[in-house]
Amino acid sequence: MNKQNRLLELPEGKNRLLLHSCCAPCSGDIILRLIESSIKFQIFFYNPNIHPKKEYLLRKEENINFAKKYNIPFIDAEYDTKNWFKITEGMEWEPERGLRCDSCFDMRFIKTAEYAYKHGFDLISSTLGISRWKDIDQINRAGTKSTSPFSNIDYWSINWRKQGGSQEMLNVSKNERFYMQEYCGCVYSLRDTNNWRMKNNKPKIEFGLKFYENLNKETSKDK
Secondary structure (H helix, E strand, O other), X not given: OOHHHHXXXXXXXXXXXXXXXXXXXXXXXXXXXXXXOOOOEXXXXXXXXXXXXXXXXXXXXXXXXHHHHOOOOEEEOOOOHHHHHHHOOOOOOOOOOOHHHHHHXXXXXHHHHHHHHHOOOOEEEEHHHHOOOOOHHHXXXXXXXXXXXXXXXXXXXXOOOOOOXXXXXXXXXXXXXXXXXOOOOOHHHHHHHXXXXXXXXXXXXXXXXXXXXXXXXXXXXXX
């Protein structure tokens, strides 16, 4: 891809971005594009949905290491799983992209917007939308809603998948040998993925074993 086509411009009047990141694979190429575009940004890692803690730490530490590689400030927010289970109570059997995901996105974006307001950012966005396993409209609705109480903060509803973003995400993941996530992240996604695997005579998920460099034709649910 022509490097010029990868350059980004923030919405008019905005100059300081807080980027919510869900993981290294989803954020890798986005981070590189922002750097190439000379955009000032920091990474905000707030993902209390990720279960179990072993998986959470794998995803977080990999994201931290990639940020350090490029000297990008990384904000490590709390792992308040009790609140996540509270807001998703009664939605245990909702399908992916359903109401449980709405609540999960709302929780994470509200926290991102609140941090942005307190620390002088005027724009937020998220790497969540680059994953083909996610509903980008659902994500953008949650992001826009989260900034509505703040007159000086907007949500950047950029489609990271365009201009080859989806393919570049995979290329960066392979080059960096990122950890491959085989389910969305929450305990219910893990349950449903393992149930599907058992029905199809496949082994259950094992944490921390698969990396992009080691894959052949397998695809990931990196989210």
